[in-house]
Amino acid sequence: MSAHGEIILEAKGISKTFPGVKALDDVSLTLRCGHLTALLGENGAGKSTLMSIIAGVFPPDSGEVILAGTPGSFSNPREAHEAGIAMIFQELNLVSNLTVAENIFLGREPMNRFGFIDTATMNRHAAALLERLDLAVDPATSLGSLRVGQQQIVEIAKAISTDARVLIMDEPTSAITEHEIEVLFGIIGNLKRRGVAIAYITHKLEELTRIGDDAVVMRDGRIVGAAPLKDLTHSTIVNMMVGRETKKISHRASTAPGSEALRVENISLNHPDRPGDFLLRDINFDVRRGEVLGIFGLMGAGRTELLEVIFGLHPASATGSIHIDGQPATIKSPTDAIELGLALAPEDRKREGLVLGMSVAENASLACLPRLERFGFLNEAAERQLVGAAIDRFRVKTPSQKQMIRNLSGGNQQKVILGKWLATEPAVLLLDEPTRGIDVNAKGEIYTLIEELVTDGLAVIVVSSELPEILTLSDHIIVLCEGRKTAEFDRKNADEESIMNAALPKEASKMIKAK
Amino acid sequence: MPPRFAKFQSLIALVLMVVAMTLLSDKFLTPDNGWNILRQISVNLCLSIGMTLIILSGGIDLSVGAILALAGAVAAGVLKNGVAIPMFDALLQFTVFGAIVCGIGVGLILGWFNGFVVTRFNIPPFVATLGMFSIARGMTMLWTGGFPITGLGAGFGYPGTGVLLGVPMPVWISVVLVAAFVIITRKTRFGRYLYAVGGNERAALLTGLRVNHIKTWVYTLGGGLAGVAGLIVTSRLDSAQPNAGLGYELDSIAAVVIGGTSLSGGRGTVLGTVLGCLIIGVLNNGLFLLNVSPFWQQIIKGFVILSAVAIDKMNTNKP
Structure with missing residues (x-):
């Protein structure tokens, strides 16, 4: 050697x-x-x-x-x-x-x-x-x-x-x-x-x-x-x-937050393979109408799992309570979650968010087809109108509604997903890594759209592993680390160093253990 | 849309085959032979419509031939012998209509059970329906004792042998079903959901679709359509054969695939499947007229299936 x-x-x-x-x-x-x-x-x-x-x-x-x-x-x-x-x-x-x-x-x-x-x-x-x-x-x-x-x-x-x-x-x-x-x-x-x-x-x-x-x-x-x-x-x-040169972030003027839209209490999620271990442990937070809650965490912190629990994807292994508009809610499936006014744009758009073999219109209308039914058939005129409104509202660049969704850029695909959910008139929008794999310009557009939605009174939760994104968008920030909430910030007192500090695991011995 | 393109291809293939057969045999392009082909494919068409729905949803069904046999046998049995209820010392007799309802009902129930097993226990459709294949075959043997049930009467024979306005009844039945399911797949919410579930099940789930509910319906419909096919077969032969429909599931999968439907789900059309059935029907009929040995017929059919899928793959892999 x-x-x-x-x-x-x-x-x-x-x-x-x-x-x-x-x-x-x-x-x-x-x-x-x-x-x-x-x-x-x-x-x-x-x-x-x-x-x-x-x-x-x-x-x-x-x-x-x-x-x-x-x-x-x-x-x-x-x-x-x-x-x-x-x-x-x-x-x-x-x-x-x-x-x-x-x-x-x-x-x-x-x-x-x-x-x-x-x-x-x-x-x-x-x-x-x-x-x-x-x-x-x-x-x-x-x-x-x-x-x-x-x-x-x-x-x-x-x-x-x-x-x-x-x-x-x-x-x-x-x-x-x-x-x-x-x-x-x-x-x-x-x-x-x-x-x-x-x-x-x-x-x-x-x-x-x-x-x-x-x-x-x-x-x-x-x-x-x-x-x-x-x-x-x-x-x-x-x-x-x-320590990147902090860009001047233009943040919307803070509006007075509205009523509480979503509150979760003591959310825990069992580890699927290791009995007694947890992927999430006693998470609490709430988000109000007209407000963005940012959730920051590194790989494996439990960000995606937290959204999945709220959206009803782990009914058997999760515990804790969820309140929507102050009312206790039982969410056992995404169908329940959507009926209660939740919407989730998942992290992996192509694998979880879109049906790639379908057109822009078919993807955009998929969440609210019952509303487009007349005498048991789909009302195509109504569908065109709904999709057209979504395309205008979110400034989707597509040659036509019939264009296959796979041919759109990542940013435009994400806008179609936003449009799909907005058509369900949700109260709380859950966005998991909303700009992953999207180029810088489209990123800015997505930020602007999110801010417009919030100004209209929606409650938005943004999960991200990008600090600038969290700081740009959020009114409040919570930080997850190895399944626990380790810190909570207001936008005023949040800075990159303290958020990163809370997100880094402190010592190996503090890994989540039962009891 | 790619499915439309695929349909276009099988249409060209069909036209080429018709032209070739016409040149090779003067018995091919006659009205009688035309009706003959349509009557022959009507059973496969019923099965294949259901198979199209199932494959579109991302599944497969190996039990349709077995369900066809049981549905036919049950309809024939209740019509001929009635159902004894020992508890009340009574014998229930069935009308022709009652027997038909029983046959289709059997198909629906077994199909539902397929869907239940696939969704509730998360068993791959291939395995779940392979189980049902064996179950339904066994039940058919149990019900018939291994002997055909014959002598079902003229009323029951009408759906298989009757002619209405110059068109054989089996053709009427399959055309009506094709029309209904073309509309269902293209114009209804259920149809849209079918493509979504088959195209990306996870995304469909996250969009709030009741994926399991939809899949269960698909298998139930597939079973019901197999029941209809069983009634046509039994009615036409005036006899329920215990081993009717042997291997029919493979013919129907072949028709669906030749018709451009993707085995991975989410892409394909009912009309494509109609073309697939026609291609298989014309091939069988033409080769028979040309006195090609049945052994060669099977080999040729195999190559047709392979080339249909290969061409489809080459097209979809192009950027």
Whole structure:
């Protein structure tokens, strides 16, 4: 192995553009043997994209990756893996019905001389790897019977089974328990001593003091700071993460808030796989007519789940009470929620919000067809009128109502979804990441539309992982972290640093536990 | 809209086949043979309308042939033998109309059960209806004891053999059903919901549609239409055969697919399915007139299905 501190990998001038978004803009990064480099930044800052390029998941538009002095980027993860770069993704890439050993050696199974898989050798090698990682499981057990943290360690075993020189970890502690985190940190210490360079994406700053050497902070697709960790304090890091030149935000004049539209009390949601754990724990908030409530949280904070509970998607596993217009409400399905005046624009428009095989008109009218019925048939004139009104109101750019919705831009699709819900005359609009994947101009338009709706007396809840968005739109802000509400702000006293502080998990030990 | 384009394609295929058959056989393009083809496809048409609804909603139904057999057998049985009620020592006799209601009712109930199993227990439609296939086949054997029920009388024979205004009754029945379901799928809320559920079930759910309710209705209708098909078959043969409709579910899936309906749901039309049925009917009839061996007929039909889907795929994959 190379000497400690020696440069093993350099990424130079990497740029990458996805449709509508510049994900990376001339980014350079250096990884050193035996060092752990922490990558920090908000969601969407470009951390995962940069790591995916280094690991060969997709090619950069420009720039190069130099491994141990040899330039050349990899065209697929397998090439990168063989060259000694291993990546552990946020979502585990394992096959749960294969055994532990089969997962570790997937695609590289040792063969005997008859061309069959040599299971005995494979299990022996796997057992040796697992012992090094302090995981006491039989390599022949099926992966599905392991807990998530153990599976994570299997993933690490798979990564180091090729003697990786560079190991990339994307939020490895987001799904595992305290003890497993301890084990993982021990493993990381060992790997560092053996000279492996580690790139580590995390939101948990407190973890880093124990394992980290260098920090790189990213924002909006650029690197905004790089320094040894010991030279950085918590607050300087947070400052770098959010410290964009704050644009002058034109916010609508505050109107006097109206009556209470929605109040939720003690909302909890059980974890589907881990009995006794919670995805949401005792959430309370209320929102008034003519007001925007912003809900901020990082990945895994429970933002989407909170909206889903309110919208009746988890009737069996959620507890707590919901009041609409001051009246207690029972919501067991989206149908109930809509009848009570709620509307939800989901985060993933294409998978959850739209029927892509239908036209603009068919999507826009889908939520209120009963109103368009006459003598048991759909009244097409009435439908055209309703859809036309929605297109005008939300300034949807489409050649015609009959245009297939898939041919519209993301911003216009989102406007159609807003139009669809407004036609149901809702009292409360729930917007989950309303501008995800939408270009800057359309973003501004969506903001303007939301503000118009609020001025008309609607109550709006905006869930977002983008701080500027939350600050632009919200009258009140609540912050979620690991399923709990950790802070509440008025617009007057909200600033990026304090919101980000409340959103970052404080210590690993505070992970949600029953009782 | 893509479905319209797909329909256009199968129409071209149908015209080409008709022209080819006309050139190859002088017995093909005659009025008698035309009515013959229409009468032959009417049963498949009834099944295929239901299958279209089910596939549009994102499902599949392997039990329609079995339901057809049971519905026919029940109608024939209650008409011929009545139903004994030992508790009151009574024998219920049925009119022709009563027997028809019983047959369709059986189809509706079994179809509803399919929908119930699919939605309530979240069992994939392929498996749920495979179960029903076996159940309905077994029940048919139990009900008939394995022997045909014959001698059902002229009244019962009318729907299968009668002629009204020069048009055979089975053709009347299927044309009326086609018209009804073209209107239902295009002009009603239920039709719109069908496309939405099949196109994106999650989005439909989040839009407040009662997805399970809609799906249950779809399977119920599919079963009821299989019941109608069973009555036509039984009436025409004047006999309920215990193994009637064997393999019919595959013919109806073939017709739906050739008609341009996507097996993944949300895209397709009833009129497309009518063309699919016609293509299969013309193919069977023409190959028979040309004295092609039935074994070759099956092979050719298989390739027609494959090319229909392949062409459809090539078109939809284009940006």
